[in-house]
Amino acid sequence: MKRPVVDMADCVDCDTCLELCPEVFRRNDLGGIQVADLSQYPEEQIEEVIKNCPGDCIHWEQG
Numbered sequence: 393m394k395r396p397v398v399d400m401a402d403c404v405d406c407d408t409c410l411e412l413c414p415e416v417f418r419r420n421d422l423g424g425i426q427v428a429d430l431s432q433y434p435e436e437q438i439e440e441v442i443k444n445c446p447g448d449c450i451h452w453e454q455g
């Protein structure tokens with residue numbers, strides 16, 4: 393299964409992922425972006441987030 397991963401080093405805190413796909417991307421207690429643990433991820437929606445992430449810091453990882 394593939395899951396989205398956020399590289400926080402390049403994140404510019406724009407909140408786009410939180411707005412476009414709140415069921416997957418959340419802000420954790422430390423202020424970083426966290427990916428929810430899901431058995432399946434909405435692929436098209438996440439592709440849209442990846443396209444719109446200004447930090448270019450979200451990518452897929454094979455789990």
Ligand code: SF4
Pocket residue numbers: 398402403404405406407408409410425444445446447448449450
């Ligand atoms: S869309 Fe990208 S740059 Fe913006 S908050 Fe999410 S991970 Fe960070």
